[in-house]
Amino acid sequence: MWVWIxxxxxxxxxxxxxxxxxxxxxxxxxxxxxxxxxxxxxxxxYDLIPNLVETVRGYAAHERELFExxxxxxxxxxxASSVPDxxxxxxxxxxxxxxxxxxxxxxxxLKANExxxxxxxxxxxxxxxxxxxxxFYNDQVMRLNxxxxxxxxxxxxxxFGFTEREFFDIEDPARGPAQVDFTG
Amino acid sequence: xxxxxxxxxxxxxxxxxxAVVFLALIGYVIGAMTSSGVVGLVLALVVAIVMSLGSYFYxxxxxxxxxxxxxxxxxxxPRLNNIVEGLAIAAGIPKPRVYIVxxxxxxxxxxxxxxxxxxxxxxxxxxxxxxxxxLEGVIGHELAHVQDxxxxxxxxVATLVGAAVLLSEFxxxxxxxxxxxxxxxxxxxxxxxxxxxxxxxIVMLILAPIVGQIIKLAVSRNREYLADAQGAMLTRYPPGLxxxxxxxxxxxxxxxxxxxxxxxxxxxxxxxxxxxxxxxxLERLFQTHPPIAERIRRLEEM
Numbered sequence: 318m319w320v321w322i323x324x325x326x327x328x329x330x331x332x333x334x335x336x337x338x339x340x341x342x343x344x345x346x347x348x349x350x351x352x353x354x355x356x357x358x359x360x361x362x363y364d365l366i367p368n369l370v371e372t373v374r375g376y377a378a379h380e381r382e383l384f385e386x387x388x389x390x391x392x393x394x395x396x397a398s399s400v401p402d403x404x405x406x407x408x409x410x411x412x413x414x415x416x417x418x419x420x421x422x423x424x425x426x427l428k429a430n431e432x433x434x435x436x437x438x439x440x441x442x443x444x445x446x447x448x449x450x451x452x453f454y455n456d457q458v459m460r461l462n463x464x465x466x467x468x469x470x471x472x473x474x475x476x477f478g479f480t481e482r483e484f485f486d487i488e489d490p491a492r493g494p495a496q497v498d499f500t501g
Numbered sequence: 502x503x504x505x506x507x508x509x510x511x512x513x514x515x516x517x518x519x520a521v522v523f524l525a526l527i528g529y530v531i532g533a534m535t536s537s538g539v540v541g542l543v544l545a546l547v548v549a550i551v552m553s554l555g556s557y558f559y560x561x562x563x564x565x566x567x568x569x570x571x572x573x574x575x576x577x578x579p580r581l582n583n584i585v586e587g588l589a590i591a592a593g594i595p596k597p598r599v600y601i602v603x604x605x606x607x608x609x610x611x612x613x614x615x616x617x618x619x620x621x622x623x624x625x626x627x628x629x630x631x632x633x634x635x636l637e638g639v640i641g642h643e644l645a646h647v648q649d650x651x652x653x654x655x656x657x658v659a660t661l662v663g664a665a666v667l668l669s670e671f672x673x674x675x676x677x678x679x680x681x682x683x684x685x686x687x688x689x690x691x692x693x694x695x696x697x698x699x700x701x702x703i704v705m706l707i708l709a710p711i712v713g714q715i716i717k718l719a720v721s722r723n724r725e726y727l728a729d730a731q732g733a734m735l736t737r738y739p740p741g742l743x744x745x746x747x748x749x750x751x752x753x754x755x756x757x758x759x760x761x762x763x764x765x766x767x768x769x770x771x772x773x774x775x776x777x778x779x780x781x782x783l784e785r786l787f788q789t790h791p792p793i794a795e796r797i798r799r800l801e802e803m
Contacts, residue, residue, distance in 0.1 A: 347593065354590050435579070441633070442583025449591035452737070457593075 337473045344461040351454030358446045366391050376427040387413035400483045451485050458482045509650040517553045520661050524549035534697045556660035561612040568759045570600035570622045584640050591735045592644050597621045607752040610767040611643040612656045619647045638742030641732030655767045663763035722791040739800045750793040
């Protein structure tokens with residue numbers, strides 16, 4: 318009789334541990350996938366920057382300082398090795414690009430240029446994809462970290478070496494009303 | 502959300518089972534009346550199974566074709582494709598295929614069987630009327646339907662109802678023309694057949710309103726509110742969808758030529774074939790959408 322009760326309790330505990338373990342794995346994979354998505358979009362933005370700089374340079378050659386700043390931020394972001402470093406470099410890129418697009422306002426010819434308009438749509442699209450990918454990544458990181466920190470899942474997480482992940486934070490109000498695009 | 506997915510799968514199974522049983526019954530009755538035995542039943546079962554499988558695997562294509570939707574590439578419609586891709590990333594699902602419906606009315610819908618096989622269609626009119634933020638709101642709403650598998654129920658309902666409408670028209674016409682032909686020839690055998698056809702046709706006619714009620718039950722108004730809320734959570738910006746809904750409300754008088762009762766529930770807002778504010782009596786019977794004013798009010802409370 319007692320043997321069966323012990324066996325039953327052990328079976329329930331093992332089953333619960335397996336379920337928690339599987340959830341941890343699923344969340345970890347989602348976090349990795351979320352990071353890969355961010356990476357894809359960031360890379361797309363790196364590819365767009367030289368094109369954009371070249372196009373704007375053709376009309377506003379004297380804004381050299383701005384071009385250099387954006388290019389420097391791009392290099393820093395590509396070379397970044399840690400999550401916070403990269404977040405900071407990306408932040409700089411975002412700010413530089415916004416300035417660049419603000420400068421463009423003064424050049425009606427450039428604003429009417431079809432190649433520039435296509436680039437601008439690509440850039441706006443990529444910016445919002447970066448924001449969405451970050452949103453997804455941070456959501457999943459939060460869920461993973463919560464699970465790793467809560468009891469009793471913390472026991473399983475410790476036993477199998479699941480570690481908390483870092484948020485991809487950019488202190489920057491990229492989303493919200495400021496982004497409204499009335500030309501759309 | 503996971504309960505939503507499970508409940509939608511259950512609904513779909515019940516719907517398909519109901520359709521199979523219903524068709525089998527009709528087949529059995531026809532078989533009994535024409536004294537051809539179980540042939541009618543077997544035939545009806547085969548039809549029902551083919552129909553169910555067809556609506557599961559090819560329903561999205563039928564729906565897209567019935568609205569004359571055309572797939573557009575990223576090169577052709579960069580803004581629309583960028584928004585769909587971005588929000589799909591936010592939702593953590595693969596990017597759905599993107600279609601444009603050549604209509605002046607302002608509307609959109611999503612179809613497919615799961616996030617891996619899904620499509621989003623917007624009308625030309627909507628695309629021209631809204632700005633980027635508003636379009637994001639609309640796409641967010643549609644992606645919520647994709648995420649929750651509302652599209653599975655909606656698409657299966659659309660194809661099953663479409664088939665039922667076709668069948669009832671077929672039977673009524675067959676009876677009408679068969680009846681005249683039978684009288685002219687004075688053929689007694691034709692009389693029995695035409696009687697059967699008449700009976701089936703009448704049953705179908707009685708059933709149409711019931712089917713309307715079933716659609717209402719299957720695709721309850723609540724999931725429109727839910728998709729609004731969930732879509733707003735994807736974009737993190739409810740005013741986008743609110744402003745889009747206002748424009749859609751203002752443009753609701755524009756008639757939609759490809760609107761029909763089989764697909765009405767799929768659209769973001771109930772489409773109407775009739776110019777002006779009103780709806781036809783049959784369209785009102787199939788009314789599946791909550792009023793836009795109420796949807797806006799709930800979004801503003803978020």
